[in-house]
Amino acid sequence: MDLLLQQLYNGVLIGSTYALVALGFTLVLGTLDLLNFAHGETIMFSAYAGLLALLASGGSLPLAMAIAVATGALLGTAVYLGSFRFVSKKYWTAPALSTVGIALILQTGATRLWGTEQRAVPDPLGDANLQLGPISVGLSHLVILGVTVVLMLGLHLLLKRTRLGKAMRAVAENHVTAALLGVPVERTIALTFLISGILAGAAGALTSLVYHTITPFIGLNILLKGMTGMVIGGLGNVYGAMFGGVLVGMLEVLAVGYLSSSYQDVLVFAALIAVLMFKPAGFFGIQVRDRA
């Protein structure tokens, strides 16, 4: 029982980072129907930027977070410019394919800049642990979970309580109608990419703390897990992304804990297939509509 509780906690911790990944991914998908394949590499690149800041500052976590988030925002904007703003919308695959190109550039750039070896990410809060009954909780975990919850709440408030959130939801519903109603569509799309980048930056900093090490190759794995979480939760639904991300983390950890590491992807992707077969809109999904 003690092991199960510890494993469930491990699942929530890893899942919360997947949820952040899924959130950033689903924002762009929900608004534009665009799969941003550069999202995983944006997270990886931001993680490296955060690590460099952490090392240069002698272990300042707030500075590392700020630099990672700024890098994510910058790259999110670059993805908007490089694969959406100036790419022909005549072919619906063109923007998505160009995000693949950006992903490859980021990964190759990272291998050239920082090499292919694993880089250790020192925990600025050290090995200090809180023992909550049978569960061992690291101090840095509290920061990770706290920041994740704050970001999720912030996104919820942004979408529900602000003009930008309303504009984003309007654009997600229908670009043309939103434009006719006076919504600045292009600016809203740019800001959506920016916010998605900010979430990617935060996810980069937090995942590197959870994983203890980073390599230039973590992006694809994170992206796949985030995408799976998003689909399980419901395409384009931010609450679904939160739920789906945490569920993926739980499934992964339980597979490792009670089966074998070889089954973790099997279990996660079997769950994905099951959801697509029996609940194709995901747990929080809505009826799919044709766009105008």
Place this chain on the structure above:
Amino acid sequence: MTRFYAVALLALLPGVAAAQAQELKIGVIYTVDGAWGSYGKKGFQGVRAAAEDINARGGVNGMKLKLVEYDNRASPGELPNIVRQLATVDNVLAIIGPNTSGEAEIVFPIANQLKVPVLGTSVAKGGILTKNRPWAFRNVMPDDLNTGPVIAQVVKEKNIKKVAVIMDVKDPVSKYMGSFFWPGLFDKVGVQNLTKTDAVTFQSGDPSVAAQVSKLKSLNPDAVVLAASPGDAAKIAIEIRRQGMKQQLLGSGALVGDEFLKSGGNAVEGAITAAQFWRENPDPKAHAYLMALEKRTGEPPVLHDAYAYDAVLAMAEAVGKGGVTNKPQYLAMDRERIRDALDGIRVAGASGAWSLDPKTGEVERPMMKALISGGKWQLTPISTSSQ
């Protein structure tokens, strides 16, 4: 005037061709990518340094060494073509490499089939030469011959009664170590292996190992054995300490080097492995080589550049001793001469004095216990009588 230069150039061409023919071509296969990329990076540094040093001393029998290098980019699928290219197009006399035992299982049989001598410098899986003789050799001690005696002594000294092994099932060497070597060793020395029937596994590239470490913690072993690449082993060690486990960490010689030490930080303090490369070797010849290697690469030498350096020394020695003609028409015969010279060769190089067994192709060199203490590897030679 133009005609003069053209005529002069034509007159010089045979000389250029002759000079090229005098180069002793040695193939090198490593990769700087992937989980074991640090081995290849150091391997390339080592072979280049040795070739430059030998050429600066006038080469071998008046002929310069030329390395024909290939990086297989951590892709095993590229290896068959690379070996064939080296053997039949580049026409090298011998091959040094590759990075890992998994890759050697591809390279060695092809080299053996094509009758090209091949010398591995960081391929430590037990039994790998058996099927690939007489053309395959290695100057790294296999884990079963090196790690076994050292760890057997350590578990006795530390009174370790029960252990848990965590292994990378995606990496062939780690999987071999975790599935066969470690269980066999612990059976032999009477230590209870808590993961014998319910293995704790991960896959290189897995971002988090928290779930695996929680499982290890629940078993409450006296020691945790890391069957993983240095980077992954460091990551596991960090998570082990983060979850409050204080157990002794054990590993094979594959962990010795800067990557495990630096990435692991405080978490790997006290870890014990076997070792066969001694950076602080007091032998004056080895010390001089290591100093020169450090000066050239700008980094303290590790096993992989020192063994790669010594592999080139061994090839040069074999070329000289074997009476290699280096004439294209005698390539097959030259390769045979190098093979015969490598059998039983004795080398005093950057990694100290070592020799190759003429029957098995395996290396013979001293064994050591490696302990991380004060952020440094501390090596102690062990006597073979304690095995």
